[in-house]
Amino acid sequence: MRFVLASQSPARLAVLKAAGISPDVLVSGVDEDALVASLVDPTPQRIVEVLARAKAEAVDVVEGVVVGCDSMLLTADGRVHGKPKTREVAERRWREQAGTTATLLTGHAVIRKDADGVRTAVAHEATLVRFGTPTEAELQAYLDSGEPLEVAGAFTLDGRGGWFVDGIDGDHTSVIGISLPLTRRLLHSVGITLSDLW
Numbered sequence: 001m002r003f004v005l006a007s008q009s010p011a012r013l014a015v016l017k018a019a020g021i022s023p024d025v026l027v028s029g030v031d032e033d034a035l036v037a038s039l040v041d042p043t044p045q046r047i048v049e050v051l052a053r054a055k056a057e058a059v060d061v062v063e064g065v066v067v068g069c070d071s072m073l074l075t076a077d078g079r080v081h082g083k084p085k086t087r088e089v090a091e092r093r094w095r096e097q098a099g100t101t102a103t104l105l106t107g108h109a110v111i112r113k114d115a116d117g118v119r120t121a122v123a124h125e126a127t128l129v130r131f132g133t134p135t136e137a138e139l140q141a142y143l144d145s146g147e148p149l150e151v152a153g154a155f156t157l158d159g160r161g162g163w164f165v166d167g168i169d170g171d172h173t174s175v176i177g178i179s180l181p182l183t184r185r186l187l188h189s190v191g192i193t194l195s196d197l198w
């Protein structure tokens with residue numbers, strides 16, 4: 001069965017490959033900001049689920065299974081944060097989040113398309129992340145690396161950011177970008193087991 005990852009994320013691709021899946025990668029190009037702006041008073045959980053589903057629906061796949069994801073960091077003040085994209089925003093994020101606990105939300109959408117039609121399953125995973133406190137020099141060096149600018153919440157678990165994550169409570173693959181256990185459950189709900197894909 002064809003397995004399509006509707007994501008440009010190298011981390012999502014790496015998680016799937018290490019887990020025995022070699023997906024086709026089709027980048028959705030969804031305008032995330034515009035879609036979020038169109039939602040009326042959405043919860044953080046709904047935002048990541050709507051975005052994940054939009055990405056999976058946007059790619060042109062006639063038959064097979066498509067997976068789309070979206071990750072955001074939900075901070076204790078109720079705000080959600082995507083990718084900083086600039087050094088200034090990444091620095092502000094770290095000055096606010098260092099030493100705190102936040103929740104990394106990852107929305108997941110699995111869409112199966114075959115002769116029986118289209119079946120869709122959507123859910124999100126929430127992982128608590130306990131941030132450490134980088135020194136000023138460490139923070140500046142981390143920002144200089146460029147890594148925190150292109151990842152949700154301005155940190156990675158499996159990269160340079162790992163030095164500044166004291167611990168997590170929940171699924172680590174979800175933090176990296178795609179929850180394997182949740183994706184397995186969503187695949188089951190559309191009639192697919194891993195043995196169909198391995």
Ligand SMILES: Nc1nc2c(ncn2[C@@H]2O[C@H](COP(=O)(O)OP(=O)(O)OP(=O)(O)O)[C@@H](O)[C@H]2O)c(=O)[nH]1
Pocket residue numbers: 006007008009010011012027028029055069070071072082083150151152155156157158159175176177
């Ligand atoms: N390696 C790594 N990447 C992370 C981590 N946390 C978040 N990310 C990445 O941060 C990005 C979150 O942005 P998203 O909008 O969900 O995805 P994207 O990278 O824009 O790619 P699309 O799915 O095509 O939208 C994803 O690429 C995640 O894999 C982490 O702990 N490790």
